[in-house]
Amino acid sequence: MSEVKLATEIRSEFGKGAARRTRRENKVPGVLYGHGSDPIHISLPGHELLLALRTPNVLLSLDVDGTTALAIPKAVQRDAIKGFLVHVDLQLVTRGEKxxxxxxxxxxxxxxxxxxxxxxxxxxxxxxxxxxxxxxxxxxxxxxxxxxxxxxxxxxxxxxxxxxxxxxxxxxxxxxxxxxxxxxxxxxxxxxxxxx
The missing domain is CATH 2.170.120.20 (Ribosomal protein L25, C-terminal domain)
Known part of the structure; x- marks a missing residue:
């Protein structure tokens, strides 16, 4: 199974306007959740994420605010006409976890x-x-x-x-x-x- 490393940024702005601004910067808004922790709102590099998602169930190694987190994609939203990534939900996982x-x-x-x-x-x-x-x-x-x-x-x-x-x-x-x-x-x- 492939593991892809991606840098992320913490998002502090929410809503449609903030999401549009994120996408204009060629980034994809996303949410990282799991293991009982509060969801973390992040943005990911659009092109690199698009390439990574070509592999089903890809394992993502994310740099989140200076710490490394492993995640798998759980829900990916794409624009119905143009096909670009709109939003991604990522689930936190750990090595050895089923x-x-x-x-x-x-x-x-x-x-x-x-x-x-x-x-x-x-x-x-x-x-x-x-x-x-x-x-x-x-x-x-x-x-x-x-x-x-x-x-x-x-x-x-x-x-x-x-x-x-x-x-x-x-x-x-x-x-x-x-x-x-x-x-x-x-x-x-x-x-x-x-x-x-």
Whole structure:
């Protein structure tokens, strides 16, 4: 798991106007919370944070007012149109501490011959892992699967020390036939004739 060091500044101004001023300085307003402490309002360097967040569940080593704090992102708000970072919530963690996170699910291999589709019922798998050893992703083999086959959460290989955070019988992905859908009742010839 990657660890990214970022410098922060304590924020003393709040509200929309203060947040806009922070973003104009190419910084992102954020809140650091956890371990029963009062939330700390901070600003982080925008570009460096954006690059760090490309890694799912990245571990951030933050310089907060002269002390080092470890944190993971819990909520990231982006502008709906332009995609820039608006705000970030960070959870304090310590080495050795267990945290609950969602880990992206990747697939490898080829399905059985024929036209099939893989439906990801879950795009990310909830797991419990040590804060400094969160897997970036988990990989599931779909080699040889055919229509009607599925992979359950208990079938997903997890790194050592990582515990499944959902029921083992939860469907993670399933293989569907790629046949065209049947027309719904009332559609088909009757509707075509009325359009002519």
């Amino acid at each position: 945290v609950n996170v969602d880990v992206p699910i990747l697939t490898e291999g080829e399905l059985a011959p024929g036209a099939f589709l893989v439906e990801h019922v879950l795009n990310a798998l909830p797991v419990e892992a040590e804060a400094t050893h969160i897997p970036e992703s988990v990989t599931v083999s779909i080699a040889g699967l055919a229509a009607g086959d599925s992979i359950l959460a208990k079938d997903v290989p997890l790194p050592s020390g990582t515990i499944l955070g959902v029921d083992g019988e939860t469907v993670v992905l399933q293989v569907l036939s790629a046949q065209a859908e049947e027309p719904a009742a009332g559609e088909g010839e009757g509707s075509t004739a009325s359009e002519a």
